[in-house]
Amino acid sequence: MDISEQAAMLKRVQEIEFVAIELNLYLDTHPCDAEAVNDYNCAVEILKQLKKEYEKCYGPLLNFGWGGYSQAPWRWAMGPWPWEL
Numbered sequence: 272m273d274i275s276e277q278a279a280m281l282k283r284v285q286e287i288e289f290v291a292i293e294l295n296l297y298l299d300t301h302p303c304d305a306e307a308v309n310d311y312n313c314a315v316e317i318l319k320q321l322k323k324e325y326e327k328c329y330g331p332l333l334n335f336g337w338g339g340y341s342q343a344p345w346r347w348a349m350g351p352w353p354w355e356l
Contacts, residue, residue: 274351280325281353284332287318 294311301307322332332353 277329277351280321280328284318284321284325287314287321290314291318 291311291314294307294314298304298307298311326332
């Protein structure tokens with residue numbers, strides 16, 4: 272397992288998640304900004320794909336909720352966990 276590649280992929284997930292959160296906060300005060308809504312939707316779609324790819328390669332980002340179903344063996348218990356990178 273290449274830890275540097277895993278860390279790079281996790282960093283990209285975090286970057287896009289930050290963008291989505293910031294756009295969400297902006298839209299709380301500017302709900303009619305159609306361009307921002309489009310940007311938010313694009314960021315969310317990219318984030319979904321990045322999380323799916325990360326979890327396919329390295330296991331779940333969360334112990335439940337986002338990842339959905341688990342594969343055997345139970346990968347959540349295998350390290351390193353996302354916060355250990």
